[in-house]
Amino acid sequence: SDRVETLEFQAEARQLLQLMVHSIYSNKDVFLRELISNASDALDKLRLESLVDKDLQVDTADLHIELEIDKDARTLTVRDNGIGMSRDEVVGLIGTIAKSGTAELLRTLRESKDAAASQELIGQFGVGFYATFMVADKVTLLTRRAGQSGGTRWESTGEGTYQVEAVDDAPQGTTVTLHLKPADAEDNLHDYTAEWTIREIVKRYSDFIAWPIRMTVDKPGEDGTTTREEQTLNSMKALWARSRDEVDEAEYKEFYRHVARDWADPLETIHMRGEGTFEYEALLFVPSHAPLDLFSPQGHRGVQLYVKRVFIMDDCDALMPNYLRFVKGVVDAHDLSLNISREILQQDRQIRAVRRRLVKKVLATLKDLSAEAYRTFWSEFGPVVKEGLLEDPDNTEALLDLVRAASTHDPAELTTLRDYVERMKDGQTEIYYATGENRATIENSPHLEAFRAKGYEVLILTDPVDEVWVERVGAYDGKTLRSVAKGQVDLETDEEKERAEAERQEYADLLSWMSGALTDSVKEVRLSTRLTTSPACVVGDAHDMTPTLEKMYRAMGQ
Ligand code: ADP
């Protein structure tokens, strides 16, 4: 009909679809988790919208997800009576990918020759709705947004274009029908028209979903006949509301994958409960890898907020400081209004108190990670945690305990500040550090020579944020953090000082002549004890900016 339009997928979407059609991901079962997760989100959104917008004429008495198998047609259908999508939303949300990091992901995938690494990467990225094209050669979506009269039909084979059509008779919510590829055991493509396969996948991946997932199944009777019966496949238990010993590891992991939209396992799980005047439950996770959008201003940050089991919002940044933006999970607060806005949350005294408790708990948990887990954690999130030293003065102590730094002590291992202090030589009163772009540059810098000659350990700091936090924090355990590139570093014994004084007098004329000759370029020329093999070096004043910091400010346009 003339109501059918053929549109092209956005370029990035097309490339990602190509990867799906040619199934680079080996665990194909996860397509169902993605569809159920979208349906669950849609039900959450409808419930919330109906609470907030009293004029919205929708029936929310039986919100649910329905699965339907047609063995003859070889189709699997996932239906929800949630919020649905308008025509423009279908085009905007399904035809394009708004996820930040997409371009970067695709570039890395193109360059990667390693299939396992590519799988891992795409798994971390999460492909959402497009995962359906791993198991289907055609996908049909029928949807009508709550409160609107007309619906939209969308169809695609995942190969560059899709069709959209306005339809009059769509039920409210969204129905996704997969036209399944033939099962292929070798390719991990299971028979998704088999009831028990679907039942197992739902149990494994989506048991905690808060809405009923129903399917009409065969039920063998005693007399050998079978009857059809509708069953709810999931237990629907909100994990965070159960006590720790009622939840097993596998359930935590699946829940993590759902809230974090991650395909990997979490590094650590935090399950806590706050009692007293303001009750809440929190189920938080530390991921095992950094998301692609960790440093993107549009990146996801914050946890999900629920009020007494009702989903209120994603990315609730009032509950987690910016520097812990990698923490994922759910906080269910009992005594909040369902209509609460982000702005009000930011001001709310009780929310702030909850946030303080959560931060303390997260920092304490990180401190207690095993050495191996901590290594992973620090290499993924170290630079972000160090932002905390600028943002969160209340927790400076705890954060300094988390810091790991490269050092001249051991080329292979990072050190804690505590261990550095314990190794300090007799008479050493300050903690020395050097900043720069990388270890090699720093190690070759003339600034390090005197320290090396004296056998003093120097921390090697290479993240841009390092210069800022060391300035800000100033000292650890009463010991000044001192840049090797700044001011007079007092490395001399009394005997050496006498010798130096004698030398200064001997060279006084030369030095004043040089200062005069270089007056436009330097503030002062002085004899140095820093250098052992280089003839001269330029140093900054104690209050000057270091070159890296200068570069950083210049890059920020200051
Ligand atoms: P994500 O869920 O990570 O946003 P998806 O690819 O799974 O990515 O889905 C893209 C978007 O399409 C969703 O964010 C949602 O807005 C919309 N969408 C997908 N499925 C549904 C559905 N069943 N009902 C309403 N909207 C949906």
Ligand code: MG
């Ligand atoms: Mg999704």
